[in-house]
Amino acid sequence: MATIKDVAREAKVSIATVSRVINQDDKVRDKTREHVLSVMKALGYQVNVNARALSTQKTATLGLVVPDISDPFFACLAKGVDSIARQHQSQVLLCTAQNSSDSEQQAIDSLLQRRCDGIILYCTHLADSALIDIVQRYSNVVVVARNIPEIAENCIYLDDELGGQLAAEHLLALSHSRFASIMSELPIQDPKLRLSGFKTALDKQALTLTEEQVVYGTPDQLGGEQAVNSLLKNQQTFTALFAYNDAMAIGAISALEEAGFKVPDDISVIGFDDIYLAHYSRPKLTTLHYPVEAIAKHAALLAINKHSNKYSQLDKTVHSHRYQPILVERQSTVFAPTAAPKQSLNESQIERQN
Amino acid sequence: MATIKDVAREAKVSIATVSRVINQDDKVRDKTREHVLSVMKALGYQVNVNARALSTQKTATLGLVVPDISDPFFACLAKGVDSIARQHQSQVLLCTAQNSSDSEQQAIDSLLQRRCDGIILYCTHLADSALIDIVQRYSNVVVVARNIPEIAENCIYLDDELGGQLAAEHLLALSHSRFASIMSELPIQDPKLRLSGFKTALDKQALTLTEEQVVYGTPDQLGGEQAVNSLLKNQQTFTALFAYNDAMAIGAISALEEAGFKVPDDISVIGFDDIYLAHYSRPKLTTLHYPVEAIAKHAALLAINKHSNKYSQLDKTVHSHRYQPILVERQSTVFAPTAAPKQSLNESQIERQN
DNA sequence: ACAAAAAATGTAAACGGTTACATTTTTTTT
DNA sequence: AAAAAAAATGTAACCGTTTACATTTTTTGT
Structure with a gap:
């Protein structure tokens, strides 16, 4: 050449x-x-931009670590990062980490070795302490979907607890009183926080969620199916189910219908994330909207700014590092079967939410 | 640092x-x-791997150009490329091109400038001539989903025409005789080939598809809805619909049900691609499986091998550059309403297909 | 037409590695 | 213990750029 x-x-x-x-x-x-x-x-x-990078000390590259790019949630994350990258004449260097902290650490190292201008991490296995080490040494690293106080400046995350609360409040407003939940088994904060928010809201109405009413599984469709089957096998009765994410919710609906229950008539199901799947499934999913693309953009911008020490573009007063989920009412949740007559949702109201 | x-x-x-x-x-x-x-x-x-790349002339990078990474089809493509990349201690450099040949050319240039070891292209706008120029100059570029005779050695693609034929044959076997089709409006070969294969199979039974029975739209859910509405507005009657891809098929089902038709009882719908969406939707989609991950892996391997001039790893006799789609029967197609009594599909047969 | 100022171009060092080859140190052999 | 062989280490050129500074060429003013 x-x-x-x-x-x-x-x-x-x-x-x-x-x-x-x-x-x-x-x-x-x-x-x-x-x-x-x-x-x-x-x-x-x-x-040859590699040669140029040597002499200018800028690579015009944004590194991204995610568990699996074929998962639509992470694909959206990637899209957000990519859009900021192109705004800065940069490209995205993609690293997938295979479900282990070693693999995540390796992915991060390889991005550091490429001298990315900014690095965005979605890690599900790496310990807080490891992330703290990394961020303190390399300040252009931004951690997404985790709130680590020691490096709060470099964390952009969703208020998962609020999400759980909103889910519970929605179901309570629909007069439900018997609940179950299926959560991710991964060793991260999200499921714990979502569940804790959910329980908090139930508590206020003197309602509870026992240990038997919560089952853990892989955060995908299959995990949702299995978790629901496990609930049913243990004779749990409930009219409302809170799922860790939309994929699990869809799996759950599948398993419930297989078992003879109608969703939402017999059992209401609420998801989390609002990936576009939620819109495609039947019934369309009621879920909590996770502004993942906005978070991704914010994280990418923050990483770039940390790298160049210019904070000007980011108005801190406008965007907090903590984002809020928003309830999107669709068709998978309705009034509890034995409760007041069903007040059907207006389709145009639903559309307006999106 | x-x-x-x-x-x-x-x-x-x-x-x-x-x-x-x-x-x-x-x-x-x-x-x-x-x-x-x-x-x-x-x-x-x-x-610093950039410095290393300078002296070794290897970047351990695979470049990938796709229109939109948040589209699950391309996310799967990316996954395939990524898996080959990690096998070769490499990373994926992601470039999204925004619906124009300029933007595609720019994306390719930027990957060339980074001296990727291999480059995989899914281009929807760039002309054959431009791709020929590029491949002839840079032999480590592989074009996916297009068959360009002049650079056949560097093209990996699906037999779209066969896909159209299989779709038609499936619907014919279900005794359908009145058809319609909704296709992508993008200026690429795929829709033309799929339609031509579809027509060929109809021809054999002395059936036809008129111009009014084919409507074009964007290859997504919305495009599917609009295309179907346009068909209905023009008073087209049909019992079987062939959609360009699964997203359009799902949009189509939505619009059909909105208009009072039942899928599949009144109208059978067949999709294309078999992205996991097809599995999540209700009814589950009958569709043509597009082995996109396998194609992506093959393309990535080919690109790497072209770069290092080692063809050893790729046994040409095993994998042709042309892949075949496979019919996956699920729930969105059944016997034509006025035809022989419906022979319902066995659920376990369907599962076995996946 | 000539000097001075301005513009264009060239020279060479740096960026951070790898690697052939030269040199030094250690080990083996006698 | 000295010579030879082997192993370890160092030196310096190179990879393809950018850029401060030096030099040359062109333009301007008189």
Whole structure:
């Protein structure tokens, strides 16, 4: 592949001049510029940005670590990061980490080794202490979906507890009184917080959720199916189910219908995340909207700004690092079966929510 | 960030020795190695792979261009590429191109400028001629989902025409005789080929699909809804609908039910791609399985091999560059309403298909 | 037409690694 | 214990850019 030297030789100028043409420096005569450009074109010259990165100390790269890019939640996260990247003439370097803290640490190291301008992490296994170490050493790293007080400045996250509360309040407003929940078994805060928020809201009405009424599974469709089957096997009765996320909720609905229950007539199901799946499924899912793309953008911007020490673009007073989930009422939740007559939701109201 | 020089100075050895330690060269005394490693750890040293790339001429990077990473089809493509990347100790550099050939060309240029070891392209706007130019100049570029004879060696694609045929044959076997189709409006081959295959199979039974029975739209849920509404507005009657992809099929089902038709009882709908959405939707979609992850892996491997001129790993006799779609029967297609009594599909058969 | 000022171009060092080859140190052989 | 062989380490060139500074060329003013 042609280099700047090849172009310089062919155009009979110095490499400095070629460099000036590449970088649109205006201190070059029009005639020279045109000549150099034509040589570049003839040789199919493409600047080597790795070499440029060496000398400028900027890579125009944003690193992203996620567990699985084929999961639509993370795909949306990637989209948000990508949109900020392109705004900054940068690209996204994608690393998937395979369900272990080793693999996550490796992914992070490889991004550090590439000298990404900013790094955005969605880690499900790495311990807080490891993330604290990393962020304290490399300040352009931003942690998404975790709230670690020691590095609060570099964390962007959702108020999961509030999400749990909103879910419970919604179900309570629909007169439900017997609940169950299926949560992610991963060793992260999210499920604990969502559940704790849920319980808090129940508490206020003197209602409770026992240990038997909560089952853990993998945070996907299959995990949802299995968790519900386990609930049913243990003779749990409930009219409302709070799922860790939409994928589990959809799996749950599948398993419930398989077992002869109608959703939402017999059992209301509420999800979490509001990935576009929620909109495609039948019944359409009532869920808590997770502004993942907004969070991703904020995180990417923050990482870039930390890298260049310019905080100007980010108005801290406008966006807190803690985002709030929003209840989106669709079709999977209705009044409890034995309660007051069902007040059907207005379709246009639902659409307006999106 | 610490450099190799910092480590060398601190450890009182030459940078060559540090380099040997980094690269696990065994020509280093154990004592020296340990000392250097401890200094590296103390300084939090991370090798600069951009600098390394300069001198080794390998970047351990695979470039990928897709229209939209949040689309599950492309997310799966990315997953396939990523899995090959990690097998080769590499990372994926992601570029999204925004619906224009300029934007696609720009994305490709930026990957060339990063000297990716291999580049995988899913382009929906760039002309064949442009792709031919690129591949002929840079042989490590592989084009996915397009069949361009001039660069056949670098193309991995699906037999879309066969897909259309299989769809038609399936619907014909269910005794359907009045058809409609909704296709992507994008200026690529896929929709044309799928439709042409569909028509070919109808022809054999002396059936036809008129121009009025085909409507074009954006290849997503909304496009599917609009296309169906347009069909209905034009008084088209049909018992079977062939959709360009699953997203359009799901939109179509939505619109059909809105208009009072039952799917599949009144109208059978068949999709394309078999993204996991097809499985989540109600009714579950009958569709043509697009082995996108396998194609992605093949493309990535091919790109890497073209780059290193080693073809050993790829056994050409095993995998042709043309992949075949497979019919997956689920719940959105049944016998035509006026035809023989409905023979319901066995659920366990369906599961076995997946 | 000439000097001075301005503009264009060139030179060379740096960026952070790898690696062939030279040199030094250690080990083995006698 | 000295010489030879082997192993470890160091030196320096190179990879492809950018950029401060030096030099040359062109333009301007008189």
